[in-house]
Ligand code: BV8
């Protein structure tokens with residue numbers, strides 16, 4: 107079957123999508139970790155979801171921070187460090203360009219890596235559902251201290267992860283980020299073999315709370331990453347803005363890019379878009395990762411977002 111250039115997209119599918127996209131006004135995109143995979147950042151699932159053999163989702167909770175703030179801060183400091191070493195890929199730039207071409211296009215990002223922002227995605231059309239690694243805030247209930255766009259790496263000397271090659275290798279073949287994660291783990295643990303799962307902590311140094319980021323305002327609270335942890339509510343202002351946009355009319359197209367669509371309530375926006383008339387276009391490396399069953403007239407583009415997304419938008423945004 108003829109395919110469009112090297113994207114591997116069947117030409118007929120691309121033609122059908124392009125014709126539809128041309129007539130679309132209101133478009134919603136839900137993006138996830140797979141969008142940043144070809145920038146070398148590991149996804150949450152599978153090997154990418156492990157950090158020094160610890161399950162990323164087990165570390166992304168208020169309870170984990172309460173119990174072991176030093177460990178959780180090292181996890182986030184490592185991810186901040188990796189995200190700062192990474193570069194936005196063509197999919198980040200293509201989404202930003204589509205937003206500039208169509209003010210009725212909004213992107214809901216589950217990602218906290220800051221890459222869409224660094225691709226100059228118009229900020230009023232980019233909604234960060236899970237916050238960002240580069241905001242930090244006080245954990246003292248009575249203190250409202252927040253610091254945005256904090257790019258100092260590391261934030262405090264105690265979090266200076268071993269000076270090592272970031273292990274980022276936006277590889278030409280591995281587009282799920284799992285190879286990158288494996289080489290990062292090996293670089294971090296200094297072993298060239300697989301992580302020794304039995305040694306769960308893998309010599310992660312114990313840090314004293316007094317050496318962790320402290321609040322300069324109340325001097326009575328640890329600072330924490332400005333991300334939404336499991337069990338925490340998504341930012342109310344963001345959800346209200348998105349809800350108002352959804353309520354404002356029918357939706358022509360819902361793009362689901364690089365996400366397993368398993369995290370709620372983020373995944374719920376796909377179903378809301380569907381209920382407002384949207385057709386769904388999925389871009390995922392894994393053909394099994396569909397957000398519920400697809401209807402006739404939807405699309406599933408299998409492959410790396412960094413290749414697929416610029417290709418399917420080309421008729422509107424030109425060459426990225
Ligand atoms: C809440 C920040 C309530 C931290 C993250 C129903 C309704 C509401 C809640 C729930 C519910 N059911 C369950 C819950 C609880 C929970 C939840 O969803 N649990 C899951 C495990 C079922 N939800 C919550 O806790 C949420 N809070 O509901 O609070 C509440 C209400 C009021 C008051 C108090 C409380 C909060 C969830 C937010 C958690 N925080 N991130 C951090 O990052 O450390 S989520 C985290 O997971 C990241 O944001 C990440 O984006 C996300 C993982 O999802 P993906 O992005 O999809 O990444 P993943 O690795 O899974 O998949 C990658 C995909 O890309 C794959 O499909 C892969 O095939 C594909 N891919 C790989 N490479 C490529 C590619 N695709 C294209 N190209 C490639 N190259």
Ligand code: ZN
Nearest residue numbers: 244249321324
């Ligand atoms: Zn404070």
